[in-house]
Amino acid sequence: MTLCITPAIDRLAYCLDRLIHFTWPVASLRAALRPVWLLPVLLAGCQGHPAHRDLAHSPAAQVQPASPPNRFAAECNELWQTDDETSLAAPDYWLRAMQCAERITPTQARAQAEQQSGETWHDAFRQSILLNSAGISVIERRQSYQHLLGFRSQFPAAVYPLFKMWRQQQALRLLLADERSRSQRQQESSASQIDLMRIQQIELQRKLDVTTRKLQNLTEIEQRLSARKQQSPDMPDNDDNDTASSPGGGAAGHVSTGQQQGTGK
Secondary structure: OOOOOOHHHHHHHHHHHHHHHHHOOHHHHHHHHHHHHHHHHHHHHHOOOHHHHHHHOOHHHOOOOOOOHHHHHHHHHHHHHOOOHHHHOOHHHHHHHHHHHHOOOHHHHHHHHHOOOOOOHHHHHHHHHHHHOOOOOHHHHHHHHHHHHOOHHHOOOOOHHHHHHHHHHHHHHHHHHHHHHHHHHHHHHHHHHHHHHHHHHHHHHHHHHHHHHHHHHHHHHHHHHHHHHHHOOOOOOHHHHHHHHOOOHHHHHHHHHHHHHHHHO
16 A cells, blocks of 8 residues: 655644644653544545546546447348337437438448338338438439328328428439539530530631632732733734834835826726
8 A cells, every 4th residue: 555645744744743742741642643643644545546546437448338230230120120100200210210321332222222112101201211322313312202292291290300301401402403404404505505616617717718718819810910011011003013114105006006097098
């Protein structure tokens, strides 16, 4: 046993010793009261260490046994098959069902959903919860949602608020899916319009290139004609050229004609 003597106990023992020394006979009273002032020391020594005591009673030291996975799976399988009206009317049952649906694979969720008849409100609710974890399409989700709404008047009062929240969640999922589909259609339409505009641009560019080449050819022809006109001088007419080349030709003709007439006479 370890005696843990604190400074406060030392001071208490010292004050008690001084009081006995100045008030009572030292030899007799000190011997009589020695067990009294040693009592706190003994109690302090018998007391365990506070840190060890707190550690022994700490929440971390109390380890809760974990639930085995097989046990959890068995509980979930039993949960999907129960028909107990008392359990089905409790919100805790449905919260537990949602937890079980989140921890199984999509294939298992679809298989469990197919086992639900869907002819009662609780079968339809369980089927909707399971299909939500099965990775269903938008069409399947809409069908499940509409099927579940057909039983809304049959839900117990304790479960109806939970059903209402679930219904709103499914409605929001459907709305989000519709918005995504609409956005995808708009993107596809925009992409088609962009492709069409690109094709039109290519065709317009081709026509522009053809027209540009024609204009270039016409410009080259005009430049050649203009160059030829600048290189060649202005030429006179043919009749004027003949007259200019024989200046006496006209007079000689008149003389010959006169001689022929005189000979005839």
